[in-house]
Amino acid sequence: MSILYKSTRSEDIKVTASQAILKGLAADGGLFVPTEIPTLKESLKELSAMSYQEVAYAVMKEYFTDFTEEELKNCIDKAYDAKFDTEVIAPITKVEGTYYLELFHGATIAFKDMALSILPHLLTTAAKKNQVKNDIVILTATSGDTGKAALAGFADVPGTKIIVFYPKGGVSPIQEKQMLTQKGNNVSVVGIHGNFDQAQTGVKMIFGDKELEVKMNQAGYQFSSANSINIGRLVPQVVYYVYAYARLLASGELAEGELMNVVVPTGNFGNILAAYYAKNMGLPIGKLICASNDNKVLYDFFTTGTYDKNRQFMLTVSPSMDILVSSNLERLIYKVAGADAKANCALMQSLSAEGKYDITLAMKAQLVDFYGNYASEEETLKTIADVYDNTGYIMDTHTAVAACVAKKYAAETADKTKMLIASTASPFKFTRSVMNAIDEKYDAMGDFELVDELSKIGNLEIPNAINEIRTAPILHDIVCDAEEMKATVEKILGI
Numbered sequence: 001m002s003i004l005y006k007s008t009r010s011e012d013i014k015v016t017a018s019q020a021i022l023k024g025l026a027a028d029g030g031l032f033v034p035t036e037i038p039t040l041k042e043s044l045k046e047l048s049a050m051s052y053q054e055v056a057y058a059v060m061k062e063y064f065t066d067f068t069e070e071e072l073k074n075c076i077d078k079a080y081d082a083k084f085d086t087e088v089i090a091p092i093t094k095v096e097g098t099y100y101l102e103l104f105h106g107a108t109i110a111f112k113d114m115a116l117s118i119l120p121h122l123l124t125t126a127a128k129k130n131q132v133k134n135d136i137v138i139l140t141a142t143s144g145d146t147g148k149a150a151l152a153g154f155a156d157v158p159g160t161k162i163i164v165f166y167p168k169g170g171v172s173p174i175q176e177k178q179m180l181t182q183k184g185n186n187v188s189v190v191g192i193h194g195n196f197d198q199a200q201t202g203v204k205m206i207f208g209d210k211e212l213e214v215k216m217n218q219a220g221y222q223f224s225s226a227n228s229i230n231i232g233r234l235v236p237q238v239v240y241y242v243y244a245y246a247r248l249l250a251s252g253e254l255a256e257g258e259l260m261n262v263v264v265p266t267g268n269f270g271n272i273l274a275a276y277y278a279k280n281m282g283l284p285i286g287k288l289i290c291a292s293n294d295n296k297v298l299y300d301f302f303t304t305g306t307y308d309k310n311r312q313f314m315l316t317v318s319p320s321m322d323i324l325v326s327s328n329l330e331r332l333i334y335k336v337a338g339a340d341a342k343a344n345c346a347l348m349q350s351l352s353a354e355g356k357y358d359i360t361l362a363m364k365a366q367l368v369d370f371y372g373n374y375a376s377e378e379e380t381l382k383t384i385a386d387v388y389d390n391t392g393y394i395m396d397t398h399t400a401v402a403a404c405v406a407k408k409y410a411a412e413t414a415d416k417t418k419m420l421i422a423s424t425a426s427p428f429k430f431t432r433s434v435m436n437a438i439d440e441k442y443d444a445m446g447d448f449e450l451v452d453e454l455s456k457i458g459n460l461e462i463p464n465a466i467n468e469i470r471t472a473p474i475l476h477d478i479v480c481d482a483e484e485m486k487a488t489v490e491k492i493l494g495i
């Protein structure tokens with residue numbers, strides 16, 4: 001069966017998977033969604049005997065129906081290879097009876113690698129299939145992790161260029177150094193004086209700029225997006241939930257058909273939306289537990305039915321979740337509005353005009369499987385310290401937000417369903433915050449001294465991604481105001 005993709009904001013746009021991947025965002029500013037969520041064709045038992053790559057094919061073939069088997073398998077093989085430091089790609093660690101799905105074993109040690117190692121291959125394959133002659137320019141706003149993972153994925157990929165915008169001062173020192181040391185003839189990194197939402201809004205405006213589109217086309221360029229609004233990122237993220245369930249079934253931790261709750265540290269709502277898609281495909285997922293930091297717009301939304309971004313933007317120890325406008329939520333809103341583009345459009349207009357919207361009671365009723373909560377800074381750091389003291393396991397600050405919310409959920413409800421926590425970054429990516437949480441005495445140490453200390457107390461090998469940047473030279477130094485993003489893009493492309 002072939003699946004088409006339509007925009008969340010109008011009825012008339014319908015494209016193939018490869019076209020949706022190429023475009024990133026629909027021309028009307030909407031997000032592409034599959035006209036229906038397909039079901040898994042393989043039984044859980046069959047899936048439990050599969051490798052990561054095989055599960056990836058089982059899931060992706062249902063969504064990317066205009067790719068041939070050979071094309072898709074080729075993309076999968078190029079993506080999930082020795083760039084990952086373990087053959088299982090996404091290992092599961094059981095700590096205090098909870099499963100941590102470690103999604104940080106790729107090249108840049110954050111979960112963004114799970115999708116961004118395959119996106120360049122999907123995109124270049126899609127360009128070939130659609131006879132695209134232009135070079136693809138990837139424009140990305142990052143709260144820290146997407147940027148590096150996208151840079152690593154696209155560096156020196158023929159026929160592509162990549163420009164990454166990040167909030168100067170809004171990412172961790174290691175995240176910033178990772179980006180600024182990125183090699184490659186086709187990569188640019190730009191810091192903006194502003195926060196992630198401003199970077200993301202700026203990128204969306206550039207995408208929607210018709211004049212610029214014409215100018216780009218004349219110069220032989222067209223934009224695409226590596227942000228999680230691209231369906232080519234969302235679908236590869238569905239894979240690891242299916243894989244996790246299959247592994248837990250294979251090891252006897254779950255019985256066939258037994259429900260599993262998932263807990264996801266959430267920012268742009270991509271990762272948890274992928275879990276929702278997995279559930280809709282037939283995976284036995286119970287609750288979708290959405291964990292926020294002090295930027296708790298989503299917690300408020302799930303409890304009240306009102307999405308309101310009119311509040312102070314907080315910088316936290318989990319910077320990749322410092323987001324007030326969660327782009328991917330629009331896909332869920334559209335779905336619970338009964339796939340009604342008009343209704344969704346009205347809400348999104350209200351969001352851009354007033355910074356808020358209310359969903360109807362009927363829509364809210366369809367969100368029963370979601371549970372939202374949040375962790376304060378203090379609670380997040382205490383979770384890291386407590387779990388380390390009790391078990392020796394060291395988690396990063398984002399995962400800790402989820403672990404804290406998982407505990408709140410367990411304390412608040414009688415639900416005994418087993419929980420899978422999406423562990424989204426290596427503790428080495430946020431070494432200073434993690435080590436300070438464990439003991440304040442570490443505050444006096446330098447960044448790389450802390451890395452060595454973390455390796456020692458956690459009995460963990462230092463990831464390549466960290467060793468590489470110890471001595472790497474800084475290669476990028478562009479900084480601009482949020483209003484200058486378009487001019488900066490034109491300058492970089494020489495148009």
Ligand SMILES: *Cc1c(COP(=O)(O)O)cnc(C)c1O
Nearest residue numbers: 145267268269270271320424425
């Ligand atoms: C991006 C990111 C998140 C948030 O994921 P979303 O898909 O944007 O909700 C959480 N943790 C880390 C480490 C991340 O890099």
